[in-house]
Amino acid sequence: MTNRPEPIRRRVPRNTLNRERVLGAAVDLLDHAGPDAFTMRALAQRLGVGTMAVYSHFKAKDEIIDAVRERLLAEVELPTVGSGRTPRDELRELCRAVYRLLADHPSVLHLLTVRPVHGDEGTAVVERILGLLLGAGLDRSAAARAQTALMQYTVGAALWTARGRQRSGDQEDPGTRLRTRFAALPAERYPHLVDLAPELAAAQDGLPQYEHGLDALLSGLLAGH
Numbered sequence: 364m365t366n367r368p369e370p371i372r373r374r375v376p377r378n379t380l381n382r383e384r385v386l387g388a389a390v391d392l393l394d395h396a397g398p399d400a401f402t403m404r405a406l407a408q409r410l411g412v413g414t415m416a417v418y419s420h421f422k423a424k425d426e427i428i429d430a431v432r433e434r435l436l437a438e439v440e441l442p443t444v445g446s447g448r449t450p451r452d453e454l455r456e457l458c459r460a461v462y463r464l465l466a467d468h469p470s471v472l473h474l475l476t477v478r479p480v481h482g483d484e485g486t487a488v489v490e491r492i493l494g495l496l497l498g499a500g501l502d503r504s505a506a507a508r509a510q511t512a513l514m515q516y517t518v519g520a521a522l523w524t525a526r527g528r529q530r531s532g533d534q535e536d537p538g539t540r541l542r543t544r545f546a547a548l549p550a551e552r553y554p555h556l557v558d559l560a561p562e563l564a565a566a567q568d569g570l571p572q573y574e575h576g577l578d579a580l581l582s583g584l585l586a587g588h
Contacts, residue, residue, distance in 0.1 A: 380412055382420050382430075389431050393470040401428075432474040436485050438464055450499040451581055455574075457492060458517050462573050465521030466528075472518065489514075500588035509584040516580055520573045527567065538564035 388409045393401055403424055407414040421427045439460045442453040465471055475485065492513065496506035527537035542564035550557040566572050 380410065380416055380420070384410065385417060385420050385427065386430055386434055389427050390435065390468065393431065393474075394468055398470050398473040428474055432471070435464060435468055435471050435474075436488075439488055441487060441491050450495040451585055454492065454495050454499075454513070454581060455577060457488065457495075458513055458577055459570075459574065461488060461514075462517050462521050462577075463570070465518060466524040466569065469522060469525035472522075496584075499585055501585075505584075512580065512584065513577075516576060517573075520576065524569045524573070527569075536567070538567035541567055 385406070389401070389406055392406055392409050396405070401424070403417055404414050406427070407417050410417065421430070439457075442448070442456050446453070448456075489510065492510050493506055496509050497503075501509060542560045545553075545556045545560035545563060548557050556563070566575075
């Protein structure tokens with residue numbers, strides 16, 4: 364049997380590997396290869412070290428997953444209490460922060476479901492949203508439903524954006540691809556899609572489109588408050 368040669372990798376200088384470098388490489392691997400491709404060996408190859416070098420900083424893959432999850436969720440900054448802004452403004456800011464995190468790191472949702480969540484990971488975000496909704500005058504039931512609606516919309520919009528980026532890669536943007544697709548449809552069968560192809564393409568602009576929907580959702584949820 365012919366032995367397969369070891370993959371060639373650029374080794375890092377001795378004693379320069381640390382936990383932060385490992386976590387940075389783990390985030391990069393998850394973002395570009397996805398959770399299914401995340402292994403200790405793949406992570407070591409990305410770092411240019413032997414697998415045992417990674418184990419010298421983390422005991423197991425699950426420990427890295429927990430640390431990555433904590434690091435990414437820490438990127439969501441809670442609005443400063445007592446800033447003088449309205450609850451609606453603070454809700455908008457907080458939802459935007461969650462959207463940007465999930466759109467930039469779609470693997471976060473997977474990381475939140477593969478292992479039980481311990482401590483305050485993500486819990487502080489939901490707690491603040493509920494407090495803002497109650498502070499805006501919603502009753503208990505309305506606040507609970509509004510928080511769920513906001514998170515459902517935010518997660519769905521972020522995944523839509525992330526998948527659009529993954530499909531397009533370095534090629535044409537999602538809007539251009541959508542416009543080309545709709546413009547090629549038979550107009551007699553799909554008159555609205557063909558006619559509104561430019562406008563539909565313009566609506567695939569990520570954060571601005573998310574904000575458009577978020578503002579409409581907040582207006583409805585907070586109507587009369």
